[in-house]
Amino acid sequence: MEILRAVGVTTTLFMISLVINAIAGRIIGVNLAVALPAELPWSIWLVAMVSAPLLAVIGTAWYFAKGSVMVTAARGAALGALMIATGIILDCIFILPLKNGTTIMVGYFKAWQYWLTLALLFGACTITGAISFSK
Secondary structure, three states: HHHHHHHHHHHHHHHHHHHHHHHHHHOOOOOOOOOOOHHHHHHHHHHHHHHHHHHHHHHHHHHHHHHOOOHHHHHHHHHHHHHHHHHHHHHHHOOOOOOOOOHHHHHHOOOOOHHHHHHHHHHHHHHHHHHHHOO
């Protein structure tokens, strides 16, 4: 795995997801900087559950298309695991400094919707690796 490239792709996708979620929050009327995960409307979770796997597919295809890494389901899964780990670290970097940041972050870790979103992301990476651009 080309770790630095994978982290770069992941960080780019993370920033795009922040923009998507910020726009969705404004449209739906939720201030994501202060909202507790348990209080989020289903529509915000739905945005995440649709956008995260879609971005994961785009990122996985981008990563494999431009690199020298052989494309397999296992390597897609490894990329998905790296995306999740990087995403959690970036979530902590952005959320923990907020007022009640620790409470918000713990709330995400307790929310089944958060874990389902990450599972969908992981599955999208694995499937994309399995069927994508065989080299």
